[in-house]
Amino acid sequence: MLSISSQSVAPSELLYSAFRIAFLDTLERIALADQLNVSDRSFGxxxxxxxxxxxxxxxxxxxxxxxxxxxxxxxxxxxxxxxxAVLYAACETAAQVIRTDAISARRILRTGPITAKAVCDQRMAEEIQRLHLNVVGEGSFLLLSQFLDIPPEECTSLKAEYGIQEGAADCMFELLAQYRVSPLIAERARGLLTPAEVREVFSVLRSNLTRPATT
Incomplete structure (x- = not known):
């Protein structure tokens, strides 16, 4: 279980719904971009x-x-x-999909490993957004883009002002530099994706999988 600012993030149907909708919406966009041979991958x-x-x-x-x-x-x-950042973005994306394409949202939840009882409507979208507002805290990850064009000395001062601890943002920098995905997809997807969906993920992302080094 995740803990944010000493507050545990409790498992819930809303959290499951947000992660599942965000994941499969992004996966479907990747598959469509591949089919249309679209080089721009600024989505997700x-x-x-x-x-x-x-x-x-x-x-x-x-x-x-x-x-x-x-x-x-x-x-x-x-x-x-x-x-x-993932929790925030998953909730925001899921809320957006529910508002703009409720049919797809219902399909995604209906075919999952867990039977979601929630109705994909405006109320659910609002509840999902409240979910991240209640647990994400200060949302300092949303401020990082403002520091890109600031001199290092001023940047350090501003981070301290906003309560961003030294080294806390290193994982964000590392994620930007990552271009391969882990082969542990099936293990990590337990409870979120069905076996058939895991196979689909492997198929769509086969060129991005990190393979064990050979000796």
Whole structure:
């Protein structure tokens, strides 16, 4: 389970719904871009976070599954800034999909490993947004893009002013530089995706999988 500012993020149907909708909406966009041979990959749920808008969509999915697996773990994990960003972006994306394409949202939830009882309507969208507002805290990950063109000395001062601890944003920088995804997709997707969906993910992301080194 994730812990943010000493507050545990409780598992819930809303959290499951947000992560599942955000994941499969992004996966479907990747598949469509591949079919149409579209080179621009500036899409995916993490575009909700300005600093992470250029993270490759496949890497976005990989990170969502990592955050999901940490959330579903029996152990308590202190959330990283990336975990907080993923939670925020997944909730915002899911709320947006529910508002603009409720039919797709219902289909995504209807075919999942868990039977979601919630109705995909305006009320659910608002509840999902309140979910991240209640647990994400200060949302310092949303401020990072403002520091890109600021001199290092001033940047350090501003981070201190906003309560961003030294080194806390390193994981955000590392995510931007990542272009391969982990082969642990099936393990991390437990409880979020069906076996058939996991196979589809492997098929869509096969060129982005990190393979074990050979000797």
């Amino acid at each position: 749920y993490l575009t909700q976070v300005p600093y992470l808008r250029n993270v490759h969509p496949g890497v976005q999915l990989d990170q969502l599954l990592l955050t999901w697996s940490r959330q579903m773990s029996c152990e308590v994990h202190e959330a990283t800034m990336v975990d907080e």
